Amino acid sequence: MDVTETGLLGLTPGGRVVCGDPESPLCAVFAESEAAGLAHLAGRKAAHGAADATLLFWRSIAEEFLRAICHLPEGSDDAPSVPPPGATQLTEWILNAPPMRGAEYLSAAVLEAVWSRLQAWTQDRVVELGGVAGFLEEHAPLWSRVGKVTVHLAENKGDDTRPFAFMASYASGLAASGRLRQLPLGKALQEYAGAGNKAVLLKLLQPLHRAGQTCPFMAELIESGDIYHPIAWTPQEAHTFLQSIPAYEDAGLLVRLPNWWQKRGRRPTVTATIGDAKAGALGLDALLDFRLDVVIDGETLSAQEVQTLLQGDDGLVFFRGQWIEVDRERLQQALDHWKAVEAEGGLSFIEGMRLLAGAPGDLKDKEELEEQREWAFAQPGAWLADTLRQLSDPTASGPPSGLRATLRPYQARGMEWLWFCARTGLGACLADDMGLGKTVQVLAALLRKQAELPESPPALLVVPASLIGNWKQEAARFAPTLRLFIAHRSETAEADLAAPPPETLSGADLVITTYGMLTRLDWPARVRWSWVILDEAQAIKNHGTRQSRAVRKLDAEARMALTGTPVENHLGDLWSLFDFINPGLLGTASQFREFAKTLRKDHNAHFGPLRRLIAPYILRRLKTDRSIIADLPDKTEMKVYCGLTAVQARLYRQTAGRMEKELEHSDGMQRRGLVLAYLMRFKQICNHPDQLTRSGDYANSDSAKFQRLAGLCEEIASRGEKALVFTQFREMTEPLERSLAGVFGRNGLVLHGGTPVKERSRMVERFQREEGPPFFVLSLKAGGTGLNLTAASHVIHFDRWWNPAIENQATDRAFRIGQRRNVLVHKFITSGTLEEKIDALMDEKQNTADAILADGAEKALTEMDDRELLEFIRLDLNQAETSL
Template sequence: MDSSQLELSPHGVVICREPEHKTLAVFAKSDVTGLVALAGSKPGFDTDSSLNYWRDFGKRFLRALCHIPDGGELMIPPPSTAELAELVLNAPPMRGAEYLSPDVLSNLWKRMADWTKAQLDDSGLAGFLETHAPLWSRVGRVTLHLAENKGDPEFPFAFMATYASGLSKAGRVRQLPLGKALKEYAGANNKPALLKLLSPINAASKNSPLLADLVETGDIFHPLVWLPEEAYQFLQAIPVFEEAGLLARLPNWWKKRTRRPQVAVTIGEKQPSKVGINALLHFHLDVVIDGQRLSRSEIAELLKGEDGLVLFRGQWVEVDREKLQQALDHWEAIEQSGTVTFAEGMRLLAGAPHNLKSEEELEEHREWAFTQPGEWLAETLDQLRNPAQLTPPKTLNAKLRPYQEAGLNWLWLCAQTGLGACLADDMGLGKTIQVLAALLRKKAEMPEAKPALLIVPASLIGNWKREAANFAPSLKLFIAHRQYGQDTSCPDQSADLVITTYGMLTRLKWPAETEWSWVVIDEAQAIKNHSTRQAKAVRSLKADARFALTGTPIENRLGDLWSLFDFLNPGLLGSASQFTAFTKAIQTGNHEHYAPLRRLISPYILRRMKTDKSIISDLPDKTEMTVYCGLSAAQAKLYQQTARTLMQELKESEEGIQRKGLVLTYLMRFKQICNHPDQLIEHGEYESKHSAKFQRLEEICSEIESRGEKVLVFTQFKEITEPMADCLSAVFGRSGLVLHGGTPVKKRQQMVEQFQREDGPPFFVLSIKAGGTGLNLTAASHVVHFDRWWNPAIENQATDRAFRIGQQKNVLVHKFVTSGTLEEKIDALLTEKQATADQILTMGAEKSLTEMDNDELLNMISLDIERAGNSQ
């Protein structure tokens, strides 16, 4: 579970789940109210990274708000796209960080601006700040100007302080020299206004000797000409001035900060002899100013000259000889070998230390040096972002959506370059079919290749087997699992794909001894704890290419990240201790610097979310998935016993109503067993390990929880609603809602309103009779039919509690079916639209089953042990 105090919802709303401080309690009104209150308060209580991040964002907004001149129009444009992108990169790991984007932040900024305008009254901006952000209420409207004074080579810079004195007739802000404020505010009655205007100057002068001198001499009220060293001293203090609320207007070349000598490090100019994470890349460095390379003599000239602003090639440049020399020494030491490994090069390009150790030292050099990919590496990285468009394999029995084709091409490119890849698409976007398509392409283009190995949770073997049979029937599978009747003592080298489970991997020796073409792990969060046996077993596998599939946001939990990447690209994130030290370094200080880590891992992660406009436009409004669950040992035993008892009683029963009643009773029992054996034998414990459905529900909802989404769970049994709610409360870390026939009518609408809130409960368990109609529950993006009504019309009616025509999101419907049982056979009839299916649709499944003779009924209820499998 994440412990972040603030999180971002899939809809871009900042949420505080459990406010423990009166400042955070304001988030209950709205997120924009909370952000302004947070930014306007003192950080005098324990905070986490998420709180610091959103406070800084709110402070940006308040600073921009305070710099609007008195009488000026309330226009608060958001930061530039580049600035917003940098804010996204530097976001700390927190729940919902995967939903962050420049668009989301820009929209949040706009909502803050709209809310601010709505709050303004006759007291104007000053009154707003006094009410909502009192710490900012004294920020003034003074602007400090610095410009080149080209007509005077002795004093080449000019300085002046101005203040906003209302609007001109044309509606523009009128800037006047600060000295005129003394006249405008002359007299005792206007003294408070003058003091308020000058208070930011006095505040800034406490941290700027230059400004303190200007205030003491009174020169702040007059235009001045300056020497280069005075101008440089002023420029270095800009952050102090802005923090105090002063505006600064500066030369464009200073804003861009390109007019300084920097060490330019180029990595990967030429193609290495081999590719992969351990490839050796060419490495060299130059010194440049504004993109122009300097000669050795020019570098020497700068290092021997003066610090500060120096006229060089007819332009003013910033020089700090000590920092420039330190940057040169640092990078020349790395350059001695002439090469770096691919992993080291990617670290450097991401802005991380090549050895993940000296982050503090690198931070000092960051302003005086930069890294860039050479021609070959730039082309390779561009291919990772935009892989070549290849035709899907002809043997694939499906038409891929455009984003799935892109995923196939990306996986293929990563396999060819030997780079590990994590396909992190949202649930329901088709990770399985993309991998099967890649395997078919490998079979077609590399027929002599070694087998690929797929490792999955036991509950997913049946799903992979069915998907392969449907979409890639030409793939030869070997399932190394006892319940599927195949020998687990050795692999079948003629197979295209060997499938086993995480549990079997720790018991078998041959997977670690075999050279695989590809190793694919599904539900990759299974190895998030690097110290477990199964995580170690997975990382020990030998393969030419490694893929991980997951729907959870992996980069939001730093502790899980190293284990996954040590499987995908061993060495990229260093050793476990190196990575721990590196992450501690980037988390220190008031402004955490996560961008290097995000840049480092992002080339190897492909994530598409249902919230992406480019994805949702290509999806149906409802995506329905059949989720095949096995049977636990306890379920299988009880199912077989019940089937034998039914057949014995049928032999002894009379025809007619008595027989129909008997069949209906046992059909209900089979449904209960498929849900959980405790539902039939009424033990009341409902341990998840005894039910494959409960285990699969936990797995699916764990992914839903990690993304901050909501789910509706439908069942036809009132008695199982509370056990399911208890199970889900453990998964989500907080309680949800339960509605059944015994829920008072008045309470139902209150529950709906509670669920619909952005910060409301994450799950809602409903009996299909009580919750199947009349409720508007569109906050949910997932619907689970835990047990089937065997009537699609009723199921669709329940699904439509979450789905409404015209809503801007895709609803994912999970229909649970227990493999090898009566549930699967009836589901097959309903799917295939056979004559019996039509009869079931019109008469109801239970009624039609009572009409079958004993042999037909035995065939329907008999257990197929191999298909049912064992979820343990």
């Protein structure tokens, strides 16, 4: 894991905050417990990566908790209880959360659970340390001196010239009713008079003096002595006091204010309503109308009222029977800005969507962003609001007639969403979790296009070479009426590949090619495609690569990206993806970098504008979503097709040639032993050539299976999920662990026949912990029984035992009693080799009588004659090749 990209802290699928860098001192505290880590983070404000937005985010939440603990009334030492923040605050935290590993799991329920665990841990520690004061001294020394002084501001309605009243009070104890007794601060000078109480008085007044160090107005109140008795204020004095509320709270003061100020809605706001009338055609180039209003609390002001405000006083102004806050300069700036936009004749769709998201129209004007947050507001008009509603919840029309599958409700919605985006010309990123069926949703949308737009140009699908077989099989299974043309040398002759006849393209509904082929063929860039669809779209995350440049040259009416990786958690990847699906929405690379900097200002991070900007174009559902998992089978099996590298293919052909010669001189038991020995060699070659040759360092580049495993586990790692990887070869366990450690950024566990029994139980206990190792490599025989590994949501059969009963037994290490997750089972198959043919044989036999394969597929192969056997192991080089 690259913590420089995702941040130091992240979330697990179970919703726990974890530290992602084992080298960081902070991780040692989080290893003790999540709550201890959060308290340490907020209580000491240590420089654990001061520029890390994830630290700022979780620190702010923990600080909110500590602040509430400090402000509890006396007598709370037994079990200090702080209710979680309200729904509005939780939503605000989620919206402004920075990119981080596991951000997709962030929800109000998760934040409430984090808060609850922090509170339970705090209660235990308060008991152990003899009270709240002891707890703060031990875990949050910077907060331990926070007193119980409250500053109050209220309306003084009997005085027109001084309509506000201020008072500072302190908690002197509990009244007979049990309520906290508040007295004017001046009484404290009397109550704590005398040398014996001097320390108590100093502790009480410390928050005031800390506030005075940063707030000149508070310093004046202390210097003049006005802080010790009630005083009436002018509107200007009250407004000056209100400007420093955050600093007072940071110093440890409690603040009590009028409700109208707490809502912060009592100020004139420039409101731009965008897209009231229907645009000629929706799309990135659409021009949107807009109108300007100035509103207070949702009520529109007349032109005369606006002029009155602009010619009046700044600060607190009594207007329409209520107090409002006015900053004439900023109000005028907001009006001037929008009038300049109005003079240009309208807004582009891109600019409008940026402004609706709370981002600057040009993504770089920092002052405009600040103005947008505080004194200006953009909202969609009637037509645009309806369009955005359809984008978030498209109208259901039912599955296309040619689809041979029953779509689950979320899949039907995905198909409708893709169709709506394509018809409106807006780019779409379908980012459903692995195993939720992105392929069938795309095929269903293509069938709908075939039925409703039969004359439209073909769609182009770009995939990694290893996925051609998957798409071909899925299309044949779910959408057999789709006409495919596969632009790859495994399926098409070189002449037709270099220059396909016009009738070939016009007769196709879907053209499939690979990222590698796209860099070698020039004709795809000359075709006007209906849709361009990228599978495993993270392949273009590096904008400057040849394949990324080739993809961006493609001309299409609509662009789609499919990925299981949470793209919005990596800013660079996010920009690259959106530069393909919706070019210009996130600006140029340099514009986006500058915009991202404005989202993280001073000691705060506000990523809300970015999240709102991209949200309409990303559809992502997670297996952890209760509304989704209730609709899923408990166990989903997926076949993962791999090819062969050139090294593997050459070794496979040589081995097949030697087998053919040796069969000519063997029979009976000798022949059976020979066949079994060669079958084992072919398995080893499909795994990695070094397994057969006993040489080399198991480089990923020499094995297509290792490469496919790395790609699969990158997605698993990005989700913070865990995997079991089974192999039948003990000698493969260590190379697999080394390879995967590089993918996950952490070491995993290895179990084989030589692992001591006592060590096994310790390994299982480590793996089952949420913060434990992310993967477990097991030899099939050693790990097939007696283990309970329900922490894993993925089971990977790296090589096949060719016996369904044994494979299922191994799968059940994760899929068994106690499992609360949907388990995905990935069965690796090498295309064009005997592995693919044996898989087909297993499916065929298992559908008739499982007993036939009770001894495994190997026995069935030994009974074949030489001709059948040689045909069975023959390498189909076209199907197996993975170089492009």
